[in-house]
Amino acid sequence: MQAAMDRLSRFVGRRRRLVLATWGIVLLASLPFAAQQTKHLTAGGFEVPGSQSLQVAQDLPNFWATHPQQMLLVFDNPHHNKQQLWTAIDNAVVRIQGVKNVSIPRLGLALAGGSYNKDVALLPLTVQGNADQAVDAAVTLRKKLHVQSQGNAAIPVQVVGQQALWAALQDVSKKDLEKAEVGGFPIVLIVLLLIFGSLAAAALPVSLGVGSVIVTGAAIFFLSLGLEMSVFVTNIASMLGIGVAVDYSLFILARYREELRGGATPEEARVTAMRTSGLAVAISGATVIISVAGLFVIDSTMLRSMAIGAIVVVAIAILAAITLLPALMRTLDTRIGGRGKIITRLGARLRAFRPAREKPAGAPGFWDRWTGGVMRRPVVCAVGAAALMLLIAIPALHLTWGTAALKQLPASDGTRQAFEAAQKQLGPGALGPINVIATFDGKVNESALARFSSRAATLSDVDKVGKPRLSFDGHQALVVVTPKTGPEDPATVTLVNELRAPNGPGASLRGVATLAVGGVPAENKDFTTLVSGSMWKIFVFVLLFSYLVLLVMLRSVILPLKAVLMNVLTVAAAYGVLVIVFQYGWTDTILNYHHLGHVNAPTPPLLLAIVFGLSMDYEVFLLSRIRERYAATGNNRTAVAQGLAASAQTISSAALIMVLVFAVFALTGLPQVKEIGVGLSAAILLDATLVRLVLVPATMELMGSWNWWLPAWLGRILPEIDVEGGAPSERVVPESPAVPS
Numbered sequence: 001m002q003a004a005m006d007r008l009s010r011f012v013g014r015r016r017r018l019v020l021a022t023w024g025i026v027l028l029a030s031l032p033f034a035a036q037q038t039k040h041l042t043a044g045g046f047e048v049p050g051s052q053s054l055q056v057a058q059d060l061p062n063f064w065a066t067h068p069q070q071m072l073l074v075f076d077n078p079h080h081n082k083q084q085l086w087t088a089i090d091n092a093v094v095r096i097q098g099v100k101n102v103s104i105p106r107l108g109l110a111l112a113g114g115s116y117n118k119d120v121a122l123l124p125l126t127v128q129g130n131a132d133q134a135v136d137a138a139v140t141l142r143k144k145l146h147v148q149s150q151g152n153a154a155i156p157v158q159v160v161g162q163q164a165l166w167a168a169l170q171d172v173s174k175k176d177l178e179k180a181e182v183g184g185f186p187i188v189l190i191v192l193l194l195i196f197g198s199l200a201a202a203a204l205p206v207s208l209g210v211g212s213v214i215v216t217g218a219a220i221f222f223l224s225l226g227l228e229m230s231v232f233v234t235n236i237a238s239m240l241g242i243g244v245a246v247d248y249s250l251f252i253l254a255r256y257r258e259e260l261r262g263g264a265t266p267e268e269a270r271v272t273a274m275r276t277s278g279l280a281v282a283i284s285g286a287t288v289i290i291s292v293a294g295l296f297v298i299d300s301t302m303l304r305s306m307a308i309g310a311i312v313v314v315a316i317a318i319l320a321a322i323t324l325l326p327a328l329m330r331t332l333d334t335r336i337g338g339r340g341k342i343i344t345r346l347g348a349r350l351r352a353f354r355p356a357r358e359k360p361a362g363a364p365g366f367w368d369r370w371t372g373g374v375m376r377r378p379v380v381c382a383v384g385a386a387a388l389m390l391l392i393a394i395p396a397l398h399l400t401w402g403t404a405a406l407k408q409l410p411a412s413d414g415t416r417q418a419f420e421a422a423q424k425q426l427g428p429g430a431l432g433p434i435n436v437i438a439t440f441d442g443k444v445n446e447s448a449l450a451r452f453s454s455r456a457a458t459l460s461d462v463d464k465v466g467k468p469r470l471s472f473d474g475h476q477a478l479v480v481v482t483p484k485t486g487p488e489d490p491a492t493v494t495l496v497n498e499l500r501a502p503n504g505p506g507a508s509l510r511g512v513a514t515l516a517v518g519g520v521p522a523e524n525k526d527f528t529t530l531v532s533g534s535m536w537k538i539f540v541f542v543l544l545f546s547y548l549v550l551l552v553m554l555r556s557v558i559l560p561l562k563a564v565l566m567n568v569l570t571v572a573a574a575y576g577v578l579v580i581v582f583q584y585g586w587t588d589t590i591l592n593y594h595h596l597g598h599v600n601a602p603t604p605p606l607l608l609a610i611v612f613g614l615s616m617d618y619e620v621f622l623l624s625r626i627r628e629r630y631a632a633t634g635n636n637r638t639a640v641a642q643g644l645a646a647s648a649q650t651i652s653s654a655a656l657i658m659v660l661v662f663a664v665f666a667l668t669g670l671p672q673v674k675e676i677g678v679g680l681s682a683a684i685l686l687d688a689t690l691v692r693l694v695l696v697p698a699t700m701e702l703m704g705s706w707n708w709w710l711p712a713w714l715g716r717i718l719p720e721i722d723v724e725g726g727a728p729s730e731r732v733v734p735e736s737p738a739v740p741s
Contacts, residue, residue: 023211034214038231038234040229041233044301049299056437063472064469069131071134071161076120080119082113092157102141137163148171170231180664238313247654248318249325252277266333288314291609292311300527302602314613372641378699385695393569393572393573393576398583399575401604404598428484429484432487434517436452444476449468449509462482477513481495558709562703571612614658614683621647629646656688662684
């Protein structure tokens with residue numbers, strides 16, 4: 001693999017202008033498409049194949065005057081002005097003509113116009129199609145009605161309905177993404193400037209981050225033409241793209257500067273950096289991609305599309321790091337090797353205010369002293385760090401899953417206010433009723449159906465039970481159950497469970513009909529159940545793959561197992577932070593959040609896959625440096641001490657950048673995005689400090705030569721992959737140590 005990287009480095013060195021021109025053309029061509037990346041995205045994708053809710057949605061068109069999706073236009077008329085209301089209704093009717101799958105029922109206009117004496121007037125809409133088509137229709141309606149730019153309208157109008165809420169989230173998500181990107185890149189540049197002390201060196205990672213996000217935006221645009229993709233894919237791609245592109249560049253540049261300080265020429269330093277850290281970037285990036293691919297085990301359009309976005313942006317970041325970055329390094333050469341004039345002058349002025357301290361020759365640096373301290377007290381350090389991680393993880397045992405749209409919108413958002421006003425007028429459950437369809441083998445058994453309706457009406461959270469409606473063929477019956485609470489309320493989810501329970505009202509139809517419970521509350525319940533029930537699959541996938549990758553790379557049976565267990569500890573701690581912040585709300589006053597009382601269902605699987613992938617990055621860079629020193633010395637303690645000292649500063653700097661990038665998204669995004677930002681920030685912070693700097697050296701010291709145990713038969717099968725070693729002629733790889741006695 002190093003030979004391949006050498007050939008690539010030589011090609012980039014010889015064809016530097018061609019590489020730069022190619023990337024320039026790709027970036028310029030991507031700009032117009034990246035600007036339109038959300039054009040074909042959907043805020044839907046929550047349908048669950050094979051679920052009762054999907055079956056009900058598909059069967060509803062079998063009933064006259066019944067539609068799977070409910071949507072309203074809500075006109076805000078606090079002054080009860082009849083003339084202005086009719087003018088607003090007429091304008092709205094004209095604007096929405098021709099919107100696909102949307103029409104206005106005959107009595108709708110009269111109902112809306114006759115509500116001039118109320119604070120809000122409601123115009124019902126007839127919406128055909130499934131949930132995702134309804135979301136797309138809501139997006140179009142919002143554009144046609146200029147929902148976001150009607151602040152001065154006499155009577156503003158909002159599109160309301162469960163799927164309309166997701167459409168509103170799409171607009172808010174776009175604004176939050178712009179804020180995060182505008183705020184994120186300057187922060188990263190400042191941190192890199194402090195790390196490298198050179199504007200030229202600091203600008204390279206930022207340039208790669210910007211380029212990766214732009215090209216990914218264009219890729220998302222083209223992918224969304226043929227695939228159904230969630231609007232949240234843009235936030236994930238941007239958040240992850242900025243972080244990994246900057247981190248990968250940082251690892252390579254740090255090694256390049258290290259080689260320059262060691263006396264190598266710029267050409268030698270670049271070749272060494274690419275054949276070591278460049279190869280590590282390719283391997284660790286591939287592990288991120290495959291970890292995120294674990295999300296495909298969940299049959300969810302929303303999660304799979306987010307996985308695609310993450311995979312694309314990481315792949316582009318890898319490609320940029322091993323082609324564009326060395327070409328730019330070749331162009332700038334020594335200008336990225338030292339500290340810039342401004343930083344040098346600033347450092348000189350700061351030193352003038354403090355007395356000079358003579359550093360003894362050969363005195364150990366900070367990381368040498370840190371590593372030595374940890375390895376002198378391995379039991380205390382390992383137990384203390386593990387106990388702290390477990391303490392943070394304890395709240396994760398009480399994690400509550402949920403799927404919410406209304407509460408994710410800010411309280412000041414017009415769509416949320418209109419939705420709540422409509423609920424107040426119609427009743428909390430009117431905009432999200434539970435639809436129950438009974439399918440009979442023959443004709444409908446009316447007496448059994450009457451018993452079901454009677455029993456359903458006795459349930460504590462039921463507001464009313466509608467009269468049964470028969471299907472066109474007479475073999476199905478629809479019963480609409482209106483709950484007392486909103487469609488996203490936990491009490492409504494409990495009602496869905498009661499209606500589906502074997503001993504619930506459905507027992508009245510046992511043996512004569514098949515019952516299916518659907519509607520918005522059931523859709524939310526089915527999606528949450530799908531995700532929570534599939535977590536073990538992702539868990540097994542990422543654990544098994546992570547172990548196999550590290551087994552091949554490190555040629556050790558024990559080290560990969562220890563690494564995987566530590567990654568599990570990191571994920572558990574991140575889940576604990578999520579529960580503390582978003583479920584318990586302990587930090588609301590500090591972070592200015594309004595907690596939801598649950599964790600959104602898509603967050604835990606996304607966090608699991610991404611954290612495992614990113615943790616593998618640091619695992620690869622740290623353990624590969626340790627293995628390099630072990631190959632040279634054959635001494636476990638020396639290898640750990642030297643490997644950690646050589647990589648700790650770079651890993652800490654990379655982690656700091658990651659944490660800052662994710663924190664920006666955590667402060668500017670919707671709760672769905674905030675959760676991912678907070679979870680990833682906490683995971684990377686804990687992983688790069690307690691795990692990499694304490695647990696890893698402490699446990700490696702405790703295990704001694706067990707760290708490097710590999711059965712002889714397995715050693716003959718595994719390929720040899722050297723990530724951080726020197727030139728082949730300089731390497732001395734010892735045989736796998738014997739099993740300790």
